[in-house]
Amino acid sequence: MASPSRDAPVNPYAEAGVDTAAGDLAVELMKSAVRRTHGPEVMGGVGGFAGLFDASALRAYAKPLLATSTDGVGTKVAIAQAIDKHDTIGLDLVGMVVDDIVVVGARPLFMTDYIACGKVFPERIADIVRGIAAGCAETGTALVGGETAEHPGLLGINDYDVAGAATGVVEADGLLGADRVSEGDVVLALASSGLHSNGYSLVRHIVARAGIQYGDNAPDLGTTWGEALLEPTRLYTQPLLRLITESKGAVQALSHVTGGGIAANLARVLPQDTWVDVDRSTWSPPPVFRVLADLGGLDLTSTEGTWNLGIGFLAVVAADKAAAAASALSADGIAAWQVGVVRSGDRPEGDFEQGAKGVDGGAVRLVGAYSDGSYSNRSDSNGTAADGAK
Numbered sequence: 001m002a003s004p005s006r007d008a009p010v011n012p013y014a015e016a017g018v019d020t021a022a023g024d025l026a027v028e029l030m031k032s033a034v035r036r037t038h039g040p041e042v043m044g045g046v047g048g049f050a051g052l053f054d055a056s057a058l059r060a061y062a063k064p065l066l067a068t069s070t071d072g073v074g075t076k077v078a079i080a081q082a083i084d085k086h087d088t089i090g091l092d093l094v095g096m097v098v099d100d101i102v103v104v105g106a107r108p109l110f111m112t113d114y115i116a117c118g119k120v121f122p123e124r125i126a127d128i129v130r131g132i133a134a135g136c137a138e139t140g141t142a143l144v145g146g147e148t149a150e151h152p153g154l155l156g157i158n159d160y161d162v163a164g165a166a167t168g169v170v171e172a173d174g175l176l177g178a179d180r181v182s183e184g185d186v187v188l189a190l191a192s193s194g195l196h197s198n199g200y201s202l203v204r205h206i207v208a209r210a211g212i213q214y215g216d217n218a219p220d221l222g223t224t225w226g227e228a229l230l231e232p233t234r235l236y237t238q239p240l241l242r243l244i245t246e247s248k249g250a251v252q253a254l255s256h257v258t259g260g261g262i263a264a265n266l267a268r269v270l271p272q273d274t275w276v277d278v279d280r281s282t283w284s285p286p287p288v289f290r291v292l293a294d295l296g297g298l299d300l301t302s303t304e305g306t307w308n309l310g311i312g313f314l315a316v317v318a319a320d321k322a323a324a325a326a327s328a329l330s331a332d333g334i335a336a337w338q339v340g341v342v343r344s345g346d347r348p349e350g351d352f353e354q355g356a357k358g359v360d361g362g363a364v365r366l367v368g369a370y371s372d373g374s375y376s377n378r379s380d381s382n383g384t385a386a387d388g389a390k
Helices: 020-035 056-060 076-083 089-104 122-139 200-209 225-229 237-246 261-267 287-296 319-331
Strands: 064-072 107-117 142-150 160-171 186-191 251-256 274-279 311-317 336-341 353-356 359-367
Touching: 064 089, 076 089, 076 160, 076 200, 076 225, 089 107, 089 122, 089 160, 089 237, 089 251, 107 122, 122 142, 122 160, 122 237, 186 319, 200 225, 200 287, 237 251, 237 311, 237 319, 251 261, 261 274, 261 311, 261 353, 261 359, 311 319, 311 336, 319 336
Parallel strands: 107 142, 274 359
Antiparallel strands: 064 160, 107 160, 186 311, 186 336, 251 311, 274 336, 353 359
16 A cells, blocks of 8 residues: 655645635735825735724714725726736726715725636736726825635636725715706716726627727727727826815716716716706717727717717816816816706706616706817817817
């Protein structure tokens, strides 16, 4: 009978496909990026079972309300995997999670992330987390913790998905929303950086049907298809917080244009008895939307419930402060222009979106035809970016 082996003991977890050493190395590679998001409020450093955040500053609030949001990036990760570029997908995650918090006027405090993968490649995981940390730093959010889970047999060796959750705070009397919106308020559009992180199932369907590889050149977009489609989500948190603080009551409500498109997301933050006609002629959707629509044989209007078409956020502001708000946003690097006005009472017949995501809000429709002009940040003679995207 053979004697038991005296070799080093086999790690059964490793044999099952889980490499804990690779996970430890990934943490070491990302540590410095994560620490750069930490202010004195973060306690305990990196690697604990729970992230700790000193909430003593909340004592300065008369009635602090905590705001929380959770989200992922969706199938945009498939393009990152296809071209092996993972350093921007974390920015998208922060955009999807943290920018939802500012919608109610909240300042983000901290965020955690979760990465599920088929196999831990330390540098890849570190790239993803470095992107998350960069987004957190840009938005003033502490990245206080996270988890990387290896799921062999459930996910392919190069597959992964990302998700995150964040918490912020807003003073109760500073809470933004539909109850602050009145007839005559102006709706400002804030330019997107491109597709952001929504509608990628349609994007991938169009590209696949056309037989295009993500490494192929896209002459009309000035780069490869993969690079163009991975353009990171614009982060609006700090410019919007500055606008809320400095405009002294100008901002009544905000809408993050994500899944569902422009009309549905604006309807969510309007009172039930109000409606808005969003004027398409005030802007020209950027080239990436036009190129994809043409490639898929689609009219741009048929994609309005899927893509943001050049508008990443909408701000409902007091009419007498709209021009100053648009100028302030433009000075902060975000093109802004007027797309509509809030109306109340009887609305005209037409195809309106009435609320969304379980919210019975106002009604919104898009009217007119998109501008054929080039996409740029242009102000009229009064300094109002009312036609800023023509």
